[in-house]
Amino acid sequence: MSIERNKRKPFPWVKTAVAAVVVGALIVLGAQVFERQLHPESAGIAPAARVPGAEFPTDTFKGKDVPQPINYSHKLHAGDLGINCLYCHTYARRSKVAGIPPTAKCMGCHTVVGTDKPEIEKLTQMWQSNQSPAWNKVNDVPDFVHFSHERHLQKFLFDNPEMDIKNAPDVCAMCHGDMNQVGVAKKMKPLTMGFCIRCHENNQGPSDCTRCHK
């Protein structure tokens, strides 16, 4: 009888234990890595490093179409005509908000250019009646988030020896996507806290909560 009991297959204790520990370690490490989304295709370096010395967040977001009082086309102005972002959004380099260009700036060109287009006529008429168009905010972060365009431009553009002001679109594209590809503005990056944190980690940004939350 004892002989027969010896024939019983022993349970593989060592294997089980090893497996358990390995699984545990995998859960910890794997979750760390995946949940923080540090794997390349999510937040690694873009195919062509567009901002030297910085890792380029490649997350994308499919923003909905936001109707605007005037169908302003970024593709036309920034893309085809190649106007620098900072030409219109000039506040971005001096303030936490990028701001909407003052109507005067539009009229700077459009008193002569394309005055016959309906949209331009709309604009002109607003300008004459001394009212400013009510734009709908497209890239909108929660009110407890205090993002500073100024600081980010400073770091990636002006303090960046390899960058020239004409590369501004590349820097803006980090958080706004390639606006020169779309017509009326769309949200093209998630702009969630995870998005920010990942980029901050990859580019050694501050990890101090009070930098953004006050």
Next chain:
Amino acid sequence: MSSLLGNIFKGWSDYSKGNEEGGHHNYEHMYAMVIDLDKCTGCNACSTACYAENNLATVGEEYFGARQAMHWMRIERYFDEPNLEKAGSEADADTQSHGASFLPMMCQHCNAAPCEPVCPVAATYHTPDGLNAQIYNRCIGSRYCANNCPFRVRYFNFYDHQETAWPAPMEQQLNPDISVRSKGVMEKCTFCIQRTRAASNTAKNEGRAIRDGEIQTACQQTCPTSAILFGDLLDETSAVHQAWKRHQVQLGRYTQNKENPELRGYRIFEELNVDTKVLYLERVREV
């Protein structure tokens, strides 16, 4: 790149470091304050300035009576004078023989803050600037921090005060640099962190260090008698550093061995070893 293990080792080094230096991490700044109680007249200017700067909600008589008010900077008034040797005549005078003692009490930004370790979601923590920060949008309102605060300077939003505190058009006055707190969130004095941030951003843009006096807290700026001093303790040249040195008070210790015990500098509840960063200068009285 945050590799888990790499950070663990970093964590360990910080751990040993923390043990050696009494929990002091490598701070960029160490913002601290000096309040001269002999100059303080208790006029409330600082308190009101704080309401204006930090979007503090007024709660009205009922809630104030229920002690649910949220005055980050409160001026306390006491009539007794412990540890002052009395002239016998006035010891038990039946009318007041001297003025009151006023105490501006705000968050002391303890370096070993009791409130920080107990927050279940780490909504309050220590910034590299040495500030005791409260992240409103992380707070879930367990209120443990307030229970654990010996100074009782953490205030909880027991209600939504937005309609009553800022009826239109008053909401236009709200400071856009500060979130407006809504119900269920703990809040407290931040040493006007929005001003600190603004100054450090400017400094960074101009590629220089923050100058002493560049940052003024709202209470300091408005204090009519200039009783409040604010600055960076790590900056040897700063007025605050000088004052702390002059009064021979050091961070990270709860018994100060002053060679001259008559120096006025002291920290409230130093014996609790919470390592507060507000240095009070004793009130003086002609006896």
Next chain:
Amino acid sequence: MAGSSKKTVAKTRRVLGLFGDFDQAFEVIAGIRRYQVPGLTVDDVTLKSPIEHPEIEDVLGERPTDIPKFAFWGGLFGLVFGFFFLAGAQATFLVQPQGGKPVITIPSNVVLAYEMMILFGVLTTLAGFIIGARLMRRSSGLYDTAISVDQIGIVIEVSDKQYQPLTDLFKKHNVIEMHEEALS
């Protein structure tokens, strides 16, 4: 099934005998131990009882169980996993300096790892129970509700040759009822 090493003939049917009390059942098993049914060993016997009788072990011979090992390894895993999980979380957490405390705080982590140890220990024990006791699987058909009341059942798989002697054995120890089913 164990003991099948010197299997000569295929088992064709499964027999369940119900007995009034443990002693009668034990007598039957004793009989089997004395090879009164050729080719049947005590290892072929499955005893079904409404309660747990401490002498079952002595009668059926010691049959080891793996529960303690499950418990041990589960607890160990919980401890290790717990501690590293916490340490990892603290080390990667953005908000590190708190109240002048170190980043990875041993006391708190020990407390939590301790809880995790117990939690995982209990869970693996349960798993071990379900595996070891062959629960949650299609059970052999032969069962009588009387077993859950007060009767003792003995289940044995026998070949045709062994069937007769077994029933004799059962009857000899005044079996109350007998059920059987064919093995497919």
Next chain:
Amino acid sequence: MSDQKHLTQEQTKDIDENIAWASINADVLRSMENPRRGYWVAMAVSVCLFGIMIYAEVYQYMYGMGAALLNTSHMWDLYISTFVFWIGMSHSGTLLSAILHLVHADWRKPIYRFAEAMTTFSLMTAGIFPVIHLGRVWNFYWVMPYMTDRGLWPNFRSPLIWDAFAITAYLTSSVLFLYIGMIPDLAICRDNAKGWRKTLYSWLSLGWRGDDRQWRNFRFTYLMIACFLIPLAVSVHSIVSMDFAMSIMPGWHVTTFPPYFVAGALYSGCAAIITLFILLRYFFKFEHYMTFPILDKVCKLTFVIAMVWTYLNLVEFASVWYGHDIPSKEVLIAKATGPYSPFFWGMMTFGSVLPFSLLFKWVRRNMYVLFFASIFLNVGMWLERWMIVTPTLSLGYHPQAFNVMWPGWTEWAMVGGSFGWFGMLFLIFVKVFPCVSMYEVKEMVFHRKRTIYDDVDEMMTLHSGVPGPKAQTQNSGGA
């Protein structure tokens, strides 16, 4: 069966070993059927109380915590103290059941099932409170250590997080303990049930067939979990005590809190067991199983624990008094003399004086007296928790914050509602699951008989082949 002495107060035997196994099944299964009017009344009351709680929570959710009249000094109040109270209640079942199981005290067998159920449900009740006391309830899940995109974790330094871990572990384990111990009984139910109950029990009994293999594994599993549960239960309540002991508040920062809390927990647990014991015995006619001798033992146990608790209580006062930390001392004095003193002395009376009544046999044997006594014991324990939380917060270090507050209506509503919720769960339990462990009562009966007869038996069989009395008893016990 024949003699009815075991129903009377003179009974001396824990249980009548002549009960037929079949009748055990019958009695218990009967208790699970067709509820009578009293049941529905109790259920209605519980549901109403719970409904009030829901309303209060919704109100509080809409208008903010201010509805509870909390204030800047009193950030915690009844929610936390009631939380501690329920955690305490939960300690009876598991701890008693587990310890008594390890020490082979078989008189636990008829009563441990509902005790464990009580554990589970009071844990479920306790778990509610930390959540509803949050200022932003809708974010309660932030205390869970889950992986998030934002790189955020809970703060593992916080005793509140320890609570979360401990309670999760404890709830899971005690549910499993209860469940595993119930599997053989569920099999019995399965064999006797029909309709939805049939399906339910078939699922729950996991195909239990009473094999020797199953029994063997069952024994080990039960033993293991019992071993796990004892340290767990101790750790849970000491961790709860750390919510206070880890803070720097005078009156909270007390070294003896962990053992003090554990003792208090056992204490209130035992008291609650007495209460439910009496109720069940009365309503379900369980006189055969929940007998006076057992009740007697429980009472004595309660008394012992009460003395331990009293001792630790006095130790705490003494250490504060002689420790001479002024703020702590102020708190202590304020407790005894201040606005909360009536409750403080109420706690002392109910908690430390009342237990002495358990020394009298007539009390231990009188269901009605005992019932109210046990209720008041628990009132005392609830007051104890309140006296830990509120008076401390009404003083403290900073004089500006000294003030006295009384709980708001939402707090009372939630406290009451918690009892409704607990009652609801328990009432459902007793009708769906056997609240007396049938197989273990059988074992109890069986073993006792053997211990009585074995020697005689052997002698008789040895000398004259005359079959011993076992045979007859077997027949009498047989079907």
Next chain:
Amino acid sequence: MSKTKINRRNFLKVLGLGGAGAALAGCDMPSYVTLEEGEEKIYSYLAPEEYVIPGVGVWYASTCLQCPAACGTHGRVREGRVLKLEGNPNTAVNAGKLCQMGQAALQAHFNPDRITEPLINGQPASWDDALALINEKATKNVAWMTGAISGHQRVLLDAHLAATGKGRHYAVETINARAWTDAGKAVLSDAMPTLHLDKAEAVLSLGADMLGTWISPVTFMGQYGQFRAAPRGVLMAVEPAMSLTGANADQWVAAKPGTEAAVALGVGHLLMTKHGLSLNSMPNATSAFQSMTPARVQDIAGVSEAALNKIADTLASRKPSLVVANASHAAARVAMALNIMLGNVGKTLTPGASIVADPLAPIMGSTKDLAEFAQNADAGKIDAVFITGANPAFIAPQGLNMAAALKAVGFKVALATCHDETTKVCDVVLPLSSALEDWGTHVPAYGGKPGVVHLQQPLMEPLHAETRGLGDILLTLGKSAGVDGLEAFEDYYGYLRTAVSAMIGSEQEGDWQRVLQAGQFEAPAQDHAFSTGSDVALGFSENADAGLHLVTVARQGLYDGRHANSSWLQEAPDQITKAVWDSWAEMHPKTAADFGLKDGDYVSLTTQGGAITTRIFTYKGVHPKAVCVPMGRGHTDYGRWASNGVNPLTIVDAHLGDWQSSEVLATATPVKISAVGENRHLVRLMDTDQQHGRKLVATISAQQFGRTQGGA
């Protein structure tokens, strides 16, 4: 000129960027709710100035009109909204500091209870109708009632009065320094001598709340800061109930209401007898001093000889010292005499200066004007009155029965920002721009550099389109009244700019901008000169009444009640009692005990003028014979936050002010107390006055301080 104006208008336009309205969503929402697209609106500028950047605050200089002190301010303007006020560091008056009332100017501006459109008999009307009505009615015997006023508003106002015939301008301020200024004029022939608190070694205040409400508190507090620095000065206060100044005094002496003068005389007596000082130039005073022995002081004022000696010794031993008084005219004169005797004149008390352009000079205002207005109105001498910056229906003490007086005036026009008791009874109410929306020039009455003029410029676009600036209205009125020389100006901004340009002698845009940035400019000033103490009668009359007296005090905060509709100031605890949101009556514990009263008991205070009911607060900072009720609360029609509490002025008998000056601050009205039997806990910041042995406010003696030089 007009170009700058257009630009200003544009950049002041409100934007939605980071808008506060959105901020109200607060941190309540989880991020998936607040991460929104196209929910918020953004309005862009039309044609902003180069330096205007959304999201960046710009500081503009202006002037604070919360009290007559006229401190200079900096307003932080962002996205067209003024967010915060700070002191203007360039001004000598407040040197970059502000008091709580100055901070609360924001709430006066954003107040939800502003008047947004003209009203005729309470009914909304158009400006044209309102002005037409005014031109029709306000033709002869026009009077103006204002608060303290100065600068070009005053010029236009005088012009309007001149044009509308022999009207008169009544400047009314309940809280004033008239006792002091009169005494100054009488004794030193300088109404507003300059005080050097910082230079003084010892200061004795006879009911002059320098740190609270007296003349220019921020100036004095600034000096107080230096006064406390080593070598540390000693502050002594004699008053019936503790003021903010008294609360900071090293020695505080409670005197029976209305007897501060006696105490001062007693001090003088000791100085002469004990310390051998003399005052030959003023025989009157000398005799008064001699007659006031400490014993008499004890009888009259209930001040012990020990306390008196202590004061005298301190004054004698610490030179230079300073004695200030506002408790009564007599006290003020004695104070002047004491200053001369102690030789402070020229050291801590130097001649003031005033602006040469006299029409701009500040008018301080007093309750006396109020009384005179009442008399003249009753006498039917006033047909029409314009009221602005004053609330006579509220601040008039009971004796004047202002209600009847106002009724007697046929046509009343109120120029107000908020509804109040006065606008209620006015025929026409013109909506005024707030102080932060308006242009103006203000000459600080005290503390500024000689001849300095503070410029008030708008910090944001008018919140309410229909409101108009005081200057604009005055200009319009002036034009329609036919004041010559005003036609040239289309609005007050134009007028002001021309006038200022004339004063600074430059039309240059740059200079104008410089003035705007500085928030002030200096006009020629002339220094006053002291006469060597003319020997005036001190006019001290003993108050024989031994009963309880009601003293109404002013506290920084709600002031005379004009700030009662600010939730910040209502919630800022009263400095002394730490009470909020309600009125109270301060009583000495002994007195309360005599009446069997305890804290929070409601009592009704009855004078022959009337009765008020309020809660009592007992503490030792009141003279046992005094009941002290701060003014400022008890509004009936002043917005949502102002309606709590009681207004003590309704029972103060104005005729009891010493010399019938009807100065409320110098009035002690006999009062009867009766318990109402109700008790409610007075809501306070803290319910304890003791530190319970904690080391919160540690106090050391001045000796120790001296040894360490304050650790400096």
